[in-house]
Amino acid sequence: MKQFLQKKAKLVFLCMLVLLTCTACANPRGRDGKTLADQIIASEETTIDASQINYKDISDKELKKEIKKNIKDGQYTIQPTTFKESMSKGWFEGLIVWPIAQIINLISAKTDAGVGIILTTLLIQVLVFLFTRKSQMSTQRMQEIQPEIQKIQNKYKDKTDERSKMQMAQEMQNIYQKYDIHPFGSMLITFIQLPIMMGMYYATMRSVSVVSGSFMGISLAGTPLDGFKALDIAYISIYVLMVIFYIVSMKLPQWLKKWQDKKDNVKVKKYAQEETNPMANSMNMSMYFMTAMICIMYISWPMAMSFYWLVSSVIRVCQSLILHKVMNKK
Template identity: 65%
Template sequence: MKKFLQEKSKIIFLCLFIVMTCTACSNPRGTDGKTKVDEIIASEQIEVKKSLVNVTEIEDKKLSNEYKKLNDDDTITIEPTTFSEAIADGWFDGLIVWPIAQIINTIASYTDAGVGIIVTTLLIQLIVFMFTRKSQMSSQRMQEIQPEMQKIQNKYKDKTDDRSKMMMYQETQNLYKKYDIHPFGSILVMFIQLPIMMGMYYATMRAASVVYGSFFGLSFSGTPIDGFTQMQFGYIIIYVLMIVCQLLSMKMPQILKKIQDKKDHVKEKKYAEENQNSMMNTMNTTMYFSTAMIAFLYISWPIAMSFYWLVSSIIRIIQSVVLHKIMNKD
């Protein structure tokens, strides 16, 4: 019971941390999907077309009324965003969003917004990995052994006596020991990764170089809907690849485990096959639902968000493959 309470306390603490993190930031986008002009983070003075930003839902109503008088092709001058201004809006904006957005702006100034997002995402993932390598490997193993976990659960299904419960617990612990898994290593990974991922997400929306930027001539201000209605294949390709890579990134640990099992000639026992389809159907339903939600939200948002999610998914796929090879070698 004591161990159970300790495990639950960690989950409760994580939930509270998520709530605190979410309440530390405001929504930088208006109902039209465009970034609010007063939420843009710039590293230098820039001029942005009114049509690329939201000017109707900003906090300064007097300034909003002035912007409304402008034509869509008129430009709005945005001053550089200082650290003191960012930290005044909250610790999350100042300590996480602002630095990431400025990194994107700096890299984009030498190349373009797309390269800025790619390099920044990769750089942040590498930094996080340096501090959470063991925890991420444990988390990856946990995902890969889900079928084996289900086998143990199926083996003792409908057995409620104390001896069966103890046997199931021992087999589960032996499985963790076999693969050197620390069940709550994933909690640490989420604890560190969550604010960074959210920071990267908000920074991508707010970085000035992304708001008015492009990638190989493809404007990031357009939406996937524009791609489908106006047959702009660049937008369509990014959006479709984002969905495909998101699905693949979620299934990759299980795919790698199946491939490894075939190489090792692992044979399944009869009890392991029971309810296996049910488990996979549940996992697939969750995966498809979450991906569908992302696809639904992003279809009307600037393609920059789809591009960022695509880059993140590709990095997660590569990371899964690298971790699997390291674990297999060990």
């Protein structure tokens, strides 16, 4: 059991973190997919069309009656959401969801909901990078040195004695030290990014500027599934671009390594080639599985989330190019 937990520690950690963040907030959407009226976060008093919200699925009957009573001429006025109110519902909502939603609202008030998401995403990515730049550089280096790691693994492939295992571990540790890589550095990135991603999910659904706003005529409260049903090119395009850029952001470090090797006339040994490299194949399978999972989840999530993930992927592509250039310069 102990050995199993040691091998699966990262997976167990991620599952616990996902469970923690997913259960930290109530589901903000009603059965019709619209945001519940009592879940909307506003930075100032805002009047929106009542058809854009859901109040029928609110469990509190008294609150439901009060909201219904306040709908006049098809319009509903939302009062500002304070930090104190958000904190009373839980730390996750107060410390993560509320600030992100308010940043989107403040930026959107001067532009539109789409620009609000773009600039908020950029701000979040910059802050995450400042706190995890060493870990992110280690992660990218780890992807780029896979041929050297594979060489060591192949060297001890058929050796199962303890001495060989220790020698393999030592040689791999030497490689990590040579390239200044911290194998568990990606844990820090995941620890920070996963709660933020879930916070962005709730913020984009609950931000009043997104609930009632749009970007270039596209309603950000709708879902890609709605777009596919209506054959809406704009919805479909954003969703497809999100998938494409996500794959590019995942594969780019490997592509950059191949391009650099070709530029430096580095000959890749047969065992390190992708088609004969079990580790590379395993990484590709994991990437395709993650892509499939994201495609399934995001097709029924608000377009705001697809837009956020698209912007994040574009930023990661730019970040990979910059990190590659910095590492090669060093």
